[in-house]
Amino acid sequence: MLITTLHGPVSTPVFMPVGTAAAVKSLSRQDLEQVGAQIILANNYHLYLRPGSHNIKRLGGIHKFMNWPHPILTDSGGFQIQSLHPKITNEGAEFKSHIDGSTHFLTPETATQSQLDIGSDIIMAFDHSIPKNASYEYAKEAMSRTHLWLLRCIKTWKQHTSTLKLLHSPALYGIIQGGEFPDLLRESAKFVVAQDLPGIAIGGAVIGSNPRQTSETIAAVRDLLPKNLPLYAMGVGTRPSDLINVFKAGANMCDCVAPTRLARAGLLYNSESKNERIDISKSQFKLDQNPVDSQCDCTTCRDYTRAYLHHLFKSRELTYYRLASIHNLRFTFKTVSIFTQTQAV
RNA sequence: GCCGGGAUACUCAAGUGGUCUACGAGGUCAGACUGUAAAUCUGAUGCCUUCGGGCUUCCCAGGUUCGAAUCCUGGUCCCGGCA
Numbered sequence: 001m002l003i004t005t006l007h008g009p010v011s012t013p014v015f016m017p018v019g020t021a022a023a024v025k026s027l028s029r030q031d032l033e034q035v036g037a038q039i040i041l042a043n044n045y046h047l048y049l050r051p052g053s054h055n056i057k058r059l060g061g062i063h064k065f066m067n068w069p070h071p072i073l074t075d076s077g078g079f080q081i082q083s084l085h086p087k088i089t090n091e092g093a094e095f096k097s098h099i100d101g102s103t104h105f106l107t108p109e110t111a112t113q114s115q116l117d118i119g120s121d122i123i124m125a126f127d128h129s130i131p132k133n134a135s136y137e138y139a140k141e142a143m144s145r146t147h148l149w150l151l152r153c154i155k156t157w158k159q160h161t162s163t164l165k166l167l168h169s170p171a172l173y174g175i176i177q178g179g180e181f182p183d184l185l186r187e188s189a190k191f192v193v194a195q196d197l198p199g200i201a202i203g204g205a206v207i208g209s210n211p212r213q214t215s216e217t218i219a220a221v222r223d224l225l226p227k228n229l230p231l232y233a234m235g236v237g238t239r240p241s242d243l244i245n246v247f248k249a250g251a252n253m254c255d256c257v258a259p260t261r262l263a264r265a266g267l268l269y270n271s272e273s274k275n276e277r278i279d280i281s282k283s284q285f286k287l288d289q290n291p292v293d294s295q296c297d298c299t300t301c302r303d304y305t306r307a308y309l310h311h312l313f314k315s316r317e318l319t320y321y322r323l324a325s326i327h328n329l330r331f332t333f334k335t336v337s338i339f340t341q342t343q344a345v
Numbered sequence: 346g347c348c349g350g351g352a353u354a355c356u357c358a359a360g361u362g363g364u365c366u367a368c369g370a371g372g373u374c375a376g377a378c379u380g381u382a383a384a385u386c387u388g389a390u391g392c393c394u395u396c397g398g399g400c401u402u403c404c405c406a407g408g409u410u411c412g413a414a415u416c417c418u419g420g421u422c423c424c425g426g427c428a
Binding site: 026041078129201203204205207209214233235254258260263265267282283321 | 373374377378379380381382383384385386
């Protein structure tokens with residue numbers, strides 16, 4: 001599948017590196033292009049607080065701001081606000097900034113407008129993400145609220161797009177929320193599909209937590225979703241194999257902080273290890289002259305040894321974070337492309 | 346040789362009569378990581394344990410005391426100053 005965006009096409013299945021604050025931590029644009037990133041994710045909540053969506057707009061939009069001329073998807077911030085003990089009503093979510101403690105109120109309208117200001121290619125609906133072990137009642141309420149909010153997101157989005165040519169408008173994706181309950185998931189899927197949006201996402205804690213539950217959740221709704229629309233599984237990809245599973249289950253897009261975050265914590269993807277990774281902090285690598293992964297074609301594996309990366313990690317040298325992130329992302333993209341090739345055959 | 350200061354766990358270092366297996370930091374080991382409040386966070390770090398607890402530590406040897414890392418005596422080593 002090819003997804004067209006204002007900043008070029010995205011071929012699926014696609015993994016999107018997370019660049020929350022308009023930066024994929026430690027990596028430059030060139031690094032990202034080299035490892036094979038087509039599209040990156042940025043976060044509305046973080047950018048709304050700092051530097052402020054209106055300021056990004058004034059500076060010419062996020063692509064110009066961060067010098068990334070390729071597609072960008074922004075998350076609405078619904079997921080982030082969940083961790084800030086928000087007061088959620090049907091009107092919106094009140095929460096305190098993690099930066100200065102100031103009180104903010106985000107609504108479907110303002111969250112959508114903020115993403116439009118940022119200049120994202122794909123904007124996500126403002127949703128009420130259902131946490132782990134949520135009761136049926138909680139899940140149902142959050143689902144209904146997510147639906148209500150979706151209609152308001154669409155209204156704001158359409159007001160914006162009507163003033164422009166449709167071709168120059170960002171896409172809006174609706175989000176399915178149903179927790180672990182198949183009937184809610186299906187109800188939510190039907191509702192979101194009925195809105196006739198350019199893309200559909202599935203979110204909540206049931207997605208991404210463990211591969212089996214993720215696959216089962218997607219399987220519960222896949223038959224209801226149009227085959228010609230992208231399905232984005234939010235937050236999937238802790239391990240490279242998770243990507244394969246989620247794509248096999250029928251998703252076309254996913255994102256996860258794991259490749260970059262785990263890299264910074266010392267965990268580097270490796271095709272021959274259990275858990276699909278090695279912990280470079282272990283002293284067993286102190287004198288190991290092998291590359292991180294013998295099959296990997298990334299610049300880190302081509303040019304540096306495990307011993308050196310072990311040393312950099314232990315010394316907290318800034319170079320480590322970049323080299324490690326390059327490896328994990330390249331490994332991730334390589335995993336996706338190998339999967340894509342086997343599917344084509 | 347004299348005067349003064351010091352010796353605490355893997356390292357640095359706090360503690361100057363009981364609440365001390367001994368603050369804190371680093372190191373080491375283990376664990377966590379989902380639409381990034383994350384170059385972060387958690388736990389362990391004298392020995393043994395039936396997880397109740399038991400035993401042994403603060404340079405060494407004595408001593409005072411109900412009780413000592415802490416006070417006293419002697420010793421060993423290190424640092425500064427003067428010879």
